[in-house]
Amino acid sequence: MIRFRADLPFEQDQATRFVPWIVALMVFLGALALAAATAVGGAIDGWDNNLTGRITVQVPADEASPKALSRLVDALTATPGIAQAETLSAEATRALVEPWLGTLDADLELPLPAVIDVETAVGAVFDVNLLAGRLANIAPGVIVDDHRVWLAQLIRAARTVELVAFAILALIGLTAIAAVIFATRSGLAVHAAIINLLHVMGARDAYIARQFQMQAMMLGIRGGIIGSLAAIVVLAVLTTMSAGIDVALLPSAPLSPAQWPLLIIVPVTAVIITMATARVTVLRALAEMP
Numbered sequence: 492m493i494r495f496r497a498d499l500p501f502e503q504d505q506a507t508r509f510v511p512w513i514v515a516l517m518v519f520l521g522a523l524a525l526a527a528a529t530a531v532g533g534a535i536d537g538w539d540n541n542l543t544g545r546i547t548v549q550v551p552a553d554e555a556s557p558k559a560l561s562r563l564v565d566a567l568t569a570t571p572g573i574a575q576a577e578t579l580s581a582e583a584t585r586a587l588v589e590p591w592l593g594t595l596d597a598d599l600e601l602p603l604p605a606v607i608d609v610e611t612a613v614g615a616v617f618d619v620n621l622l623a624g625r626l627a628n629i630a631p632g633v634i635v636d637d638h639r640v641w642l643a644q645l646i647r648a649a650r651t652v653e654l655v656a657f658a659i660l661a662l663i664g665l666t667a668i669a670a671v672i673f674a675t676r677s678g679l680a681v682h683a684a685i686i687n688l689l690h691v692m693g694a695r696d697a698y699i700a701r702q703f704q705m706q707a708m709m710l711g712i713r714g715g716i717i718g719s720l721a722a723i724v725v726l727a728v729l730t731t732m733s734a735g736i737d738v739a740l741l742p743s744a745p746l747s748p749a750q751w752p753l754l755i756i757v758p759v760t761a762v763i764i765t766m767a768t769a770r771v772t773v774l775r776a777l778a779e780m781p
Contacts, residue, residue: 507710510674514714514761515721517667521660521757522722528656529750535649546619547636548576548607554630555605562629567609570622575610604634664764671768675703679776686777700773704766711765715758722754 548567550560560578567576584606623635679686686699 505677507674507678507706510671510707510710510765511714511717513670514667514711514765515718517663517670518715518718518758518761519721519725521663521761522719522754523725524656524660524663525754525757526722526726526750528653528660529753531649531653531656533750535646535653544611544613546609546611548609548626549634549636550605550607550630551632552602552604554632559630560605560607563607563626563633566626566629567607570625572612573609574612577608579606579608664760667761667764668768671707671765672772675707675769675772676776678703678706679773696774696777699777700770703773704770707765707769708762711762715761718761719754719758722757726754 548563550563564576564578567573581603584603619635619637623633626633626635689699
């Protein structure tokens with residue numbers, strides 16, 4: 492185990508024995524909350540980049556003749572605010588419905604609608620209902636899906652989840668601070684006689700605070716290692732389980748490979764908070780002593 496040579500008998504403290512486990516729990520929950528917030532943030536960026544600025548035109552199978560599709564594409568590209576329009580291939584259309592219907596056989600006679608992918612110009616504003624009415628004159632039954640409408644609602648809901656995750660992370664930090672304050676004050680009470688003797692011998696408050704600070708750092712490191720390992724195991728299991736799940740609009744895994752290093756922030760922050768809280772608590776308590 493990680494230890495340091497202390498001038499105070501911290502092994503006599505009963506309260507500090509629980510600090511590593513409290514820190515481990517805080518790190519474990521904090522890492523899961525940070526992973527959730529990071530995964531949701533990554534999913535939001537993906538939705539924003541892939542769907543914002545695009546609309547989809549669905550043409551019923553019985554109206555999707557090559558001539559009709561060509562006329563629809565020409566009408567779309569001639570519409571102000573639309574930068575590009577392209578009819579998706581049959582393979583691409585089947586790929587769009589596979590998350591819901593599963594893998595489709597190319598020989599399966601399933602009347603899938605033709606899909607036209609439309610890219611709108613940056614900042615373009617137009618009436619989707621009016622556009623749908625114009626296109627219906629060419630191919631009755633055309634459906635125009637403006638992703639910006641439902642995507643904005645989805646992003647707002649995801650942002651709320653992200654904020655809740657960060658709020659939970661903040662509450663976890665406050666709980667850890669309260670636990671360290673309690674343990675430190677208990678240690679001060681246990682070692683009151685030795686601290687008074689050190690004062691008589693000329694020891695400064697900063698020296699005594701450093702003793703508690705180093706002890707808190709060691710306890711925080713132990714708890715951080717335990718909590719980090721537990722969080723990594725849980726997230727690795729979730730990543731493995733989600734690898735085979737292909738659901739539209741959901742992130743494929745809790746964390747991408749580039750996001751895993753972010754988890755180091757949680758145990759490092761926990762150790763820093765533990766050290767700083769112990770030092771400030773001791774200095775304030777010593778300042779109040781006669």
